[in-house]
Amino acid sequence: MALIDWSNDLGTKINSIDAQHKKLISLINNLHEAMKIGAGKAVTGQVIDELLDYTVTHFSNEEKLMTAHGYPGYAGHKKEHDEFTQKVKKLDEDYKAGKLAITIEIMRFLKDWLTTHIKGTDQKYSPFLLGKGVS
Ligand SMILES: [Fe+2]
16 A cells, blocks of 8 residues: 555646646655655665655746746745755765664655645645646
């Protein structure tokens, strides 16, 4: 069973964003899978790298959309992104340094952060960006 299943309550009504969120979910699910099967350090490290890279890419896409259209909630939204990016970077570093193992608590943190962020912070920009013709 996957850690996170896509469901309509995660939708933003913006197709390009939903596709990116689905990819992020699948990367978190991959990390969960690596944890469950006890994958080695090289494989797990690579999965964390992919998650970090794609998190940065996706946040940057959202931030560009928000700034391009003058979204008023940008600053607070960006702050959430920055905090999460720092956490994933730290996770990556600590894992590679052998200071941390991927546990179910870490997986729950990633899942809860992403789903809470999408349902709260991301869904808030949806009517604004849709009104600007973003799809
Ligand atoms: Fe976001």
